[in-house]
Each structure stands twice: as structure tokens, then as C-alpha cells.
Amino acid sequence: MVIGTGAGGGPTAARLAEAGLEVVVLESGPHLDARDFNGVEGEMFFRLGRFAATDDGSLNLYAGHCVGGSTVVNDALCWRTPPEVLARWREEHGLAPLSDAALAPFVDRVWRDVGATPTRRAYLNRNAHALERGAHRLGWAAEPMARNVRGCLNLGLCNLGCPSNAKQSTLVTYVPRAVAAGARLLPLMHAERLLHEGGRAQGVVATRLDPVSGAPAGELTVRAPLVCVAAGVLETGALLLRSGLRGRRGTAGQGLQFHSSVHVTARFAEPIHGYFGPTMAYAISEFADVLGHRGPGFMIENTAVHPLVTAQNLPGFGEEHERAMAALPFLAKAVVVLRDRTRGRVRLDRAGRAAFGYALLPEDLARMGEGMRAAARAYLAAGALEVWLPMDGVAPVRSERELDALADRVPRQAELFSLYAVHLFGGAAMGGGPAQGFCSVEGEAFDVSGLYVVDAAGLPGNTGANPQVTIMANALRIAEGIAARGVRA
Amino acid sequence: MSGPLLERELQASLAVLDRRGFLRLTGLAAAAGLLPAGCGEAPAGLRPPPGLVLRVLTPRSYATFQAAALRILGPAGRALADAGAIDVAGRADGRLATLPAFAGLVQQALLALEFGVWPLVPKLRPFTALPEEGRDQVLRGLATARLDLSRALFRGVRSFTWLAYYSAIQSHAAIAYPGPFGGPGASVHDAMTYDPTL
Numbered sequence: 001m002v003i004g005t006g007a008g009g010g011p012t013a014a015r016l017a018e019a020g021l022e023v024v025v026l027e028s029g030p031h032l033d034a035r036d037f038n039g040v041e042g043e044m045f046f047r048l049g050r051f052a053a054t055d056d057g058s059l060n061l062y063a064g065h066c067v068g069g070s071t072v073v074n075d076a077l078c079w080r081t082p083p084e085v086l087a088r089w090r091e092e093h094g095l096a097p098l099s100d101a102a103l104a105p106f107v108d109r110v111w112r113d114v115g116a117t118p119t120r121r122a123y124l125n126r127n128a129h130a131l132e133r134g135a136h137r138l139g140w141a142a143e144p145m146a147r148n149v150r151g152c153l154n155l156g157l158c159n160l161g162c163p164s165n166a167k168q169s170t171l172v173t174y175v176p177r178a179v180a181a182g183a184r185l186l187p188l189m190h191a192e193r194l195l196h197e198g199g200r201a202q203g204v205v206a207t208r209l210d211p212v213s214g215a216p217a218g219e220l221t222v223r224a225p226l227v228c229v230a231a232g233v234l235e236t237g238a239l240l241l242r243s244g245l246r247g248r249r250g251t252a253g254q255g256l257q258f259h260s261s262v263h264v265t266a267r268f269a270e271p272i273h274g275y276f277g278p279t280m281a282y283a284i285s286e287f288a289d290v291l292g293h294r295g296p297g298f299m300i301e302n303t304a305v306h307p308l309v310t311a312q313n314l315p316g317f318g319e320e321h322e323r324a325m326a327a328l329p330f331l332a333k334a335v336v337v338l339r340d341r342t343r344g345r346v347r348l349d350r351a352g353r354a355a356f357g358y359a360l361l362p363e364d365l366a367r368m369g370e371g372m373r374a375a376a377r378a379y380l381a382a383g384a385l386e387v388w389l390p391m392d393g394v395a396p397v398r399s400e401r402e403l404d405a406l407a408d409r410v411p412r413q414a415e416l417f418s419l420y421a422v423h424l425f426g427g428a429a430m431g432g433g434p435a436q437g438f439c440s441v442e443g444e445a446f447d448v449s450g451l452y453v454v455d456a457a458g459l460p461g462n463t464g465a466n467p468q469v470t471i472m473a474n475a476l477r478i479a480e481g482i483a484a485r486g487v488r489a
Numbered sequence: 490m491s492g493p494l495l496e497r498e499l500q501a502s503l504a505v506l507d508r509r510g511f512l513r514l515t516g517l518a519a520a521a522g523l524l525p526a527g528c529g530e531a532p533a534g535l536r537p538p539p540g541l542v543l544r545v546l547t548p549r550s551y552a553t554f555q556a557a558a559l560r561i562l563g564p565a566g567r568a569l570a571d572a573g574a575i576d577v578a579g580r581a582d583g584r585l586a587t588l589p590a591f592a593g594l595v596q597q598a599l600l601a602l603e604f605g606v607w608p609l610v611p612k613l614r615p616f617t618a619l620p621e622e623g624r625d626q627v628l629r630g631l632a633t634a635r636l637d638l639s640r641a642l643f644r645g646v647r648s649f650t651w652l653a654y655y656s657a658i659q660s661h662a663a664i665a666y667p668g669p670f671g672g673p674g675a676s677v678h679d680a681m682t683y684d685p686t687l
Contacts, residue, residue: 039669042656046587057641125680154677157669275666276680307666311651317628322563328664329675392640393633414637417644 006069008230008455010170037161068171094432125277134378237346238354274305
């Protein structure tokens with residue numbers, strides 16, 4: 001039994017099915033494909049994903065809710081697992097076996113499976129070039145990112161469901177492999193609670209969802225001696241809690257960590273057409289604290305300039321807003337991806353649904369402010385006419401001098417009007433023992449044998465770089481172990 | 490992953506409103522006639538068009554949303570709405586029908602905007618009864634309020650306006666957006682030209 005079909009569930013299902021196990025895969029979202037992906041923002045966001053917000057509403061997130069999960073709505077970015085991150089997990093979470101050498105074969109395998117390749121210059125759009133030009137003039141470390149695409153047509157729709165199937169999401173890689181190997185895929189099945197008895201996994205109870213309304217339309221119970229949970233960080237934590245599995249030390253739902261992010265938008269004199277080309281492809285890594293960098297811990301990456309999201313990241317209303325939006329073809333946009341030090345937690349609301357609390361530490365807010373200013377500085381160096389920071393009450397910045405005036409301004413979380421978690425981690429993390437995590441380094445829950453956490457909920461913290469390859473590699477590593485050990489009857 | 494933010498922003502805003510229960514109080518007060526506002530029929534120019542069957546919004550909340558949206562949009566957007574090319578509140582109603590978890594919260598937010606008064610909303614009359622300049626002042630006051638709750642109310646209404654407006658293909662000409670697969674204005678090729686200055 002595998003719950004979820006994204007970066008964790010997809011590879012797990014494929015590996016277990018190919019190992020000869022009888023596999024049933026539950027997915028709470030619908031099974032859509034490239035024929036359904038019409039590139040219309042206002043439609044695809046809702047068909048492919050779900051939205052959530054912190055208890056206080058000041059930080060938001062969006063996660064894939066379809067076969068393929070968030071790999072269908074991500075931007076195809078691939079980074080190898082930073083060695084600094086693994087070292088930290090070994091030291092602080094007792095994960096000694098998780099060495100670089102232990103994970104590397106699985107990273108290599110994922111790299112091949114999803115067609116991850118460095119982005120060549122021919123695939124950098126003007127949006128990426130704007131960021132590159134700024135970094136180049138400032139002498140900052142920056143580079144094109146690797147992407148998991150095959151035959152990319154530069155449509156600019158990576159995060160809205162790739163209509164050409166160029167993006168190698170699990171929808172077109174691991175899930176078809178799992179099905180070809182005999183796995184049964186059941187979309188529109190929401191896992192309600194895990195069945196367990198005497199410390200052993202027994203299966204899952206799921207609600208069947210109506211394909212049109214999404215309303216409950218029946219119940220399904222699947223008995224299985226092996227249950228791999230990969231429902232997404234929030235849903236995995238919530239599923240464990242709904243099932244009465246809190247961990248011996250209350251570790252379930254704890255240790256939630258994000259890459260928090262905001263968008264910075266710039267207007268140029270020349271056309272950018274940032275709605276076409278790879279949605280993301282170029283990163284300023286000068287300020288990262290992984291992969292050999294010693295910065296404060298954030299990346300700046302170009303991101304697509306589609307109308308809806310761009311509107312949301314511009315301040316004001318009325319004529320002021322319309323003037324900015326009228327320049328859409330001339331806008332470039334970057335996302336500041338912060339490696340948070342904050343920790344939050346997943347809990348259940350009164351209806352038993354996933355909820356989460358996450359208040360950014362002052363030091364994280366300060367670094368976010370630094371990241372926003374750095375992105376603005378890069379754009380000004382690249383020749384931007386004006387730059388909008390996503391903060392209430394801050395006028396567009398048109399010069400270094402104006403930017404310097406904001407140097408001491410540390411934003412409050414509530415002031416950042418587009419703060420969102422771009423990547424989620426933890427909530428059911430691996431650890432050296434029950435006091436350090438919910439599951440072992442093999443991914444198996446300390447309290448329930450046969451229950452595995454195989455998505456980013458099992459990772460002990462954030463990675464400082466886009467994590468899909470790390471999630472996939474860890475899932476393959478855990479699945480490989482399961483396949484090698486075998487499953488009790 | 491780049492961030493699709495509109496609906497998240499709305500949810501964030503409304504989560505604040507719901508959590509604090511302030512709007513419920515406002516709504517109750519308005520219903521009880523305690524606020525200096527009547528609950529009469531919406532102004533004529535803001536009513537739903539004949540034949541439109543509302544799925545979530547009431548005629549009153551439709552009018553409130555439309556009144557706010559017409560000020561949140563700029564002149565070009567207003568011209569499209571006035572010409573009947575985009576029914577912003579009607580489109581918002583259609584989207585809300587697919588988001589049952591938000592429907593009640595949006596109703597509360599609109600109730601607060603219409604009937605809420607200082608300190609949450611800087612006015613003393615129903616929003617729809619204000620002249621256009623008055624509505625602008627209210628929205629500006631909300632946008633720059635020191636009270637996080639007031640700013641959240643503004644963001645929620647603004648976010649849903651953008652969602653309803655920019656998801657309409659008729660809005661694209663004003664922002665020179667050629668559509669997801671390109672058009673006469675621009676194509677993929679235009680975005681992929683190498684910058685020779687590097």
C-alpha cells in the first residue's frame with residue numbers, strides 16, 4: 001500500500017511493484033494528463049492543487065493534489081542533496097547511516113530516471129537573463145539550474161501542468177512504471193486513517209471522492225501488511241495524528257520546517273516576456289549556505305510572470321496597480337527561497353483536517369528582508385527601472401539609494417503580503433531513536449512495524465535547495481530496503 | 490515551485506478573520522440593526538444582472554463585491570466591467586461555488602466590508618452607499634491600516650478580484666498578455682533571445 005503519488009509515493013510504488021510486490025496506490029487527487037493541461041492559471045491551480053494557510057493566516061502554501069502530486073506543479077528544478085545537510089542530519093538527528101555515499105547511488109538513479117540535466121543557455125529565457133545580468137555585474141555566484149525535462153518546448157507552463165509531457169514529473173515517470181509493473185492506481189481516494197494493531201500496520205481506510213464535486217462518495221478499506229505514507233508533509237502528519245499515532249515522544253507533527261519565500265518583481269525598458277520559457281531556470285547562489293557556499297542561507301531564482309500570480313505580488317490597487325500590470329511583458333520576477341531556521345508543527349483542526357502553525361523567527365524575517373533587497377539589487381544592477389518588494393507600505397525602489405534606505409527594515413510576518421512556503425519538510429522525521437524522530441533511518445515508524453514514511457515528512461529539516469531529487473532519492477532508498485528485507489505475509 | 494498566491498492569499502486573509510471571530514460579531518451586529526446601516530436592497534447599478542443565478546453570494550454580497558472590485562480594478566478594468574465584458578462578482582461567485590470551504594468566510598468578509606465600521610473599516614455608512622471616492626478612501630484605509638486584520642480584509646477582497654478578473658481572457662489585452670500558448674503580440678521565440686551583453 002502506497003499513499004500518495006508525488007516525489008515520495010511515485011518512486012516508492014515503482015520500486016516496490018518492480019520488485020514483485022502486489023502494490024495498491026491511493027491518491028486523493030484526480031488522474032489528469034497532458035490533454036487536461038490548458039495553461040490557464042485560474043483553472044489549473046484549482047484542478048491540480050490545494051491551498052492552505054497557517055493558523056494566523058500570515059503564511060500560505062500550495063501543494064499538488066493530483067496523480068503526480070507536487071511534481072506536476074513544481075518548476076522542474078533539480079539539485080543534488082547538499083552534503084552539508086546530510087552532515088547536519090547525521091549529527092543532530094542521529095542518522096549516522098545516512099552518509100553521502102549511502103544516498104548518492106539513489107540520487108544518481110533519480111537523476112537518470114527523471115532526465116535531470118543542466119539547463120543550457122538556449123533554454124534560458126529573458127527572465128533568467130535579467131537575473132543573470134544583475135548577478136554578473138555584481139560579481140555574485142550564480143548558475144543555471146538543472147531541470148528534469150525531455151524535449152522542453154519552452155512553453156512556460158511547468159507549474160501549471162506541462163502540456164507537452166516534457167517535464168518528467170512522477171505522472172509521466174514513476175507512476176506509469178508502477179502501473180506497468182502491476183500496481184493498481186486508485187485516484188480520488190483520500191486516506192482517512194491507518195489501520196494498525198499490536199504495533200503492526202494493517203492497512204488504511206479511505207474515503208472515495210466524487211470526481212466532479214470532490215464530496216465523499218463512499219468508503220474503501222484496504223488491508224495490507226505494508227503501508228508507505230507519502231501524502232505530502234501536511235497530510236502525512238495529519239493522517240498519522242488521525243490514526244492515533246503520535247510517536248512515543250509526541251514526534252508526529254513536530255519539527256515542521258519550510259523554505260519560506262516571497263516574490264520580487266522588476267520592470268525593465270525592454271520586453272522580457274517572462275510568461276514563456278522555463279518557468280524557473282537560473283539561481284543566484286551567492287547567499288546560500290549549502291553546496292559549498294557560506295552565505296546567510298537563501299537562494300534567488302527567476303520565476304514565471306503569469307498574470308494572476310504577478311498581480312498578487314504587486315502592491316496597491318486601482319490605477320497604480322493597473323499601470324504596473326500593463327507592463328506585464330516588461331516584468332521580470334524572482335523568488336527568494338529562504339532556508340528557514342524556524343520550526344512549526346502540524347496538528348488537526350476540529351474537523352480532523354490538517355492545520356499548521358509556523359511563526360518565522362526574527363532572524364528568519366531579517367534574512368528574508370536581506371534576500372528581498374539582494375534580489376532588488378540584482379535587478380537594479382541589471383538595469384531595472386523599478387522594483388517592487390512584497391511589503392505593505394514600501395514604494396517601488398528605483399535606485400540603490402532608495403534600496404539602502406530600507407537596509408534596516410526588518411519585515412514583520414504580517415507585512416509580507418505574499419509570504420508562502422515553497423517547500424515543506426518534517427512532521428514525521430527520521431531519527432536515531434524515538435526521542436529524535438517518528439521513524440528510523442530505514443523510514444519505518446518506531447511504534448508500528450510495516451508503516452513507512454517515504455515523503456518529505458520523513459526528512460528531518462530543510463535542504464537549502466529545491467528538494468524533489470532528495471525526496472525521490474530517499475524514497476527509493478527506503479523502498480530498496482523494503483524490497484531487500486521482504487514483507488511479512 | 491513558483492508560487493500561485495491568489496487563493497492562498499485569500500485563504501490567509503479569511504483565516505485571520507475567521508479565527509478572531511471579529512467578523513461574526515460584525516455580522517451579528519449588522520443583522521441586529523446595531524450598526525448605522527440598513528440591510529435594504531443593493532444599489533441598482535451593483536445588482537446582479539438579470540438572469541444570473543447566484544450560487545454562493547447573496548444579492549447584497551454580490552453588490553458589495555462588485556462595488557469593491559470596480560475600485561480595485563483600474564480604469565481599463567472598470568471599462569470592461571461596465572461594458573459587461575467581465576462580470577467580476579459573477580465570476581467570483583462561480584469560483585466560490587467550487588470552494589465550499591471558503592464560501593462562508595467570503596460572505597463574512599463582504600458583510601464586514603459592507604456593514605463594518607471603525608476601527609475595522611474606516612467608514613460609518615454601508616460600503617455600497619458610498620460615492621466612488623469614498624470607496625477608494627475606505628480601500629486605501631484598509632490597505633494601509635495598522636490593524637493586521639483590516640489589511641487582511643483588504644487583501645482577501647483584492648485577491649479574489651484579481652482571481653476573477655485576470656482569469657478572464659477578456660482582461661488579457663489590457664496587459665498585453667498573449668495567452669498561455671502565445672498570440673499575435675508575442676510568442677515563445679520572443680522570450681528566448683540570448684542577451685548579447687553577457
